[in-house]
């Protein structure tokens with residue numbers, strides 16, 4: 001930082017403290033990651049000040065030649081990376097990406113079938129607190145309560161009855177792969193559009209370490225800051241035939257001018273994602289999730305769905321005698337940063353949150369591997385056992401600090 005300490009020492013100090021917090025704790029939040037500092041430089045660049053209503057070559061303000069070039073670059077790189085015909089890099093977030101997809105081909109009041117939030121879905125999939133539910137008529141499918149897995153026959157039955165105009169495949173808390181082929185067969189049978197929301201999985205899909213939804217879906221949305229490692233913002237992938245409608249749905253439909261600094265950061269991460277190191281990180285993220293899951297299972301944790309196929313491991317902590325909220329707090333007190341999450345068993349119990357959702361993206365960027373996954377499983381177990389005993393918790397906190405210190409993020 002060159003100018004900030006002078007102009008605003010308070011904010012400068014907070015940024016410094018945030019860096020220390022990141023270095024000294026383990027980020028196990030599945031919806032976060034550490035980005036390369038080149039991404040931060042693009043995000044913090046003077047592209048931030050350019051107003052760019054419209055699209056490259058068709059702007060509503062002058063002086064857009066560099067912004068046009070960087071947006072075209074981000075689009076071309078994303079097309080190559082994901083094998084998509086059409087790309088929109090302007091969404092401010094995952095939520096605005098989804099909103100724009102809904103409004104591109106649907107009318108207010110149209111029917112959308114999506115995954116229920118307590119079963120792993122997302123607020124922007126028609127939760128009652130989200131504007132999406134006020135604009136469209138949502139119905140929600142669930143996972144099978146025994147297996148905690150998606151049941152495609154049940155989804156098909158609901159679709160036949162509800163006759164949705166669009167189906168959403170995608171989750172924010174589902175540690176398994178989604179069968180996009182099966183979802184597309186259901187969508188075709190009932191004449192619905194299919195949107196895959198791979199907000200969490202962008203990096204894994206880009207690296208080809210899990211199957212891509214792109215060949216099976218009309219629309220794919222993702223965010224750049226989860227496994228994708230690219231800072232804030234969303235992206236829409238689609239077929240060329242929906243391009244004009246999607247363009248209008250983002251601008252002027254759901255957004256005004258986009259953020260050129262975020263678009264530049266997207267261009268940077270898409271370049272890096274085409275390189276072997278990115279693929280290696282994504283592959284390792286999945287391997288680490290497998291090891292973390294099996295180490296936790298050895299320690300008697302019940303894993304939601306019994307395991308993982310992606311970067312998420314969701315544990316039911318009530319078995320260890322604590323609620324999700326309590327576990328989140330006590331883990332935070334020793335530097336293990338994760339979030340409480342509803343699990344399918346909570347769906348019918350008002351206010352109940354029994355899970356902790358863990359993700360291996362951030363710790364993998366720090367170059368942690370199998371031995372560290374065993375160590376982290378032990379740290380989580382010891383933390384929950386020591387709940388209420390400050391002396392024991394302080395010992396765990398020392399071990400977390402030591403582990404974090406051996407795997408720096410930025411230093």
Ligand SMILES: *Cc1c(COP(=O)(O)O)cnc(C)c1O
Nearest residue numbers: 093094095122171172197199223
């Ligand atoms: C994280 C997430 C989003 C939303 O992203 P924001 O950028 O926070 O709006 C959308 N869908 C799913 C499934 C997510 O997990």
